[in-house]
Amino acid sequence: MGEGDRDADVLSDLTPKAAAHYPRNFRAMALYTSFMQMGWIFKTESTVVPMFVTHLTTNPLLISAVPFLQRLPGFLSQFLFLGVVGRAPQRKRVLIAATAVFTLAWGGIAAALRFGGALPAGALLVVFLTLYAVGWTAMGVERMTGRVMQGTLIPTRRRGRVFGIGGSVGRFSALISGAVIADFMSRGTGFRLNFALLFGIAFVLFGIAVACQFAFREPSQPAAPANHMSLGQVARDGWRLIRDDVDFRRIFLIGCFLSFSTNLFAFYVPYARTWSAAPDYTQQLGYALGKALTIQHVVVGALSLALGLLVDWKGNRAVLRGLCLVLANIPLLIIVIGRYVPVDARLTAILGVYAMIGCLPVMARVTGNYVLEIGPPETRTLYVGIFGSGQIVTLVFPLLLGVAVSGLTRLLGAKLAYETVFLSCSALFYTSVFLASRLREPRHA
Helix, strand or coil: CHHHHHHHHHHHHHCCCHHHHHHHHHHHHHHHHHHHHHHHHHCCCCCCHHHHHHCCCCCHHHHHHHHHHHHHHHHHHHHHHHHHCCCCCHHHHHHHHHHHHHHHHHHHHHHHCCCCCCCHHHHHHHHHHHHHHHHHHHHHHHHHHHHHHHHHCCHHHHHHHHHHHHHHHHHCCHHHHHHHHHHHHHHHCCCHHHHHHHHHHHHHHHHHHHHHCCCCCCCCCCCCCCCCCHHHHHHHHHHHHHCCHHHHHHHHHHHHHHHHHHCCCCHHHHHHHCCCCCCCCCHHHHHHHHHHHHHHHHHHHHHHHHHHHHHHCCCCCHHHHHHHHHHHHHHHHHHHHHHHCHHHHHHHHHHHHHHCCCCCHHHHHHHHHHHHHHHHHHHHHHHHHHHHHHHHHHHHHHHHHHHHHHHHHHHHHHHHHHHHHHHHHHHHHHHHHHHHHHCCCCCCC
16 A cells, blocks of 8 residues: 555545645644643643642632632533534634633733732632633633544544644643743742743743634534524433443543542642641742643653554553553552652652653543544534533532541641542542443444
């Protein structure tokens, strides 16, 4: 078989118009993904956002509101806008609008920090949480639309390369940006200006990502009836999908466990703060988290490139199984560090936790690609939308975590409270390993 035949075979699951624009769309998707990843580094939910929030409050219930306000708008917007995306003749326009709103939200947060010097910490927290929720509302739409467009514009055996290139280019920039973030987060004074600069850089990079989206060449979709994919129809079809498609049900549950695991990020930092009462420990922790951020994103970059090629070649199931195993062991590792590693070595050992967290963005990409692969073209929007919005069931977990930590702290003390919660979560996450082992590999069927 010649090179041209192989290319034709790879592009066979695209429409002729989409195949004609594949090289341009591949480059646009890779660039857009890269700049989104670069910007994400400066507002990472695993390190930067928790460190910022702990400057404003140490209340576990308020800390738990951060992942709640990340998840609720992101999940709900996917359900509410699923019909809009399904009916849109040009999904590119929806993608651009959603990403622009997300970008402006982070610009607003940066501006509030830079110019709202008179705002007390409580008011600043309210402003942050409000804009954070607005941003994640838009991000839910962006993620759903981006995945649907990827299914339309990028062939199955090239989707791994998209997140591989985007992830590696975007995340390897952390080798430079991580040093900047570590410096800013370790400063004992002027935290508002420091975080204003971090979030401002994210705003600029997200803006460049929006500009890259204009390069897409998307074939127009057939006009859909006005009542196509109404909310009631979406709810009924989504329930049938979860009930009847066993592979979708399994990958949906894996996605829920992944979503749940990200709720723990907000608790790793306050747990680490229980390790020492030294006056300068917060600054030391901030510097360590900056280094952890660099390692985390380098891991994301390396795994994106390696596993992106692997899933294009071999499929998603084996990769998912390994990533689920990592997912289940992250909470165990931080307990081991807090219990058994000498105090003066813990801030070095915690780098291993964030290296493992670097596997999770790759896992999110692989689960998303699996959903695209099992979803027929005519119902792909439904598969993607229900996979994202259905995870709203995990919303209760961040609140339960906050309540559990608060209650257990009164009974056991802060350190043991966090460890009890982490151990319970790890046991739950091991279910995902079993589910991943039961998935079928559609391309090999």
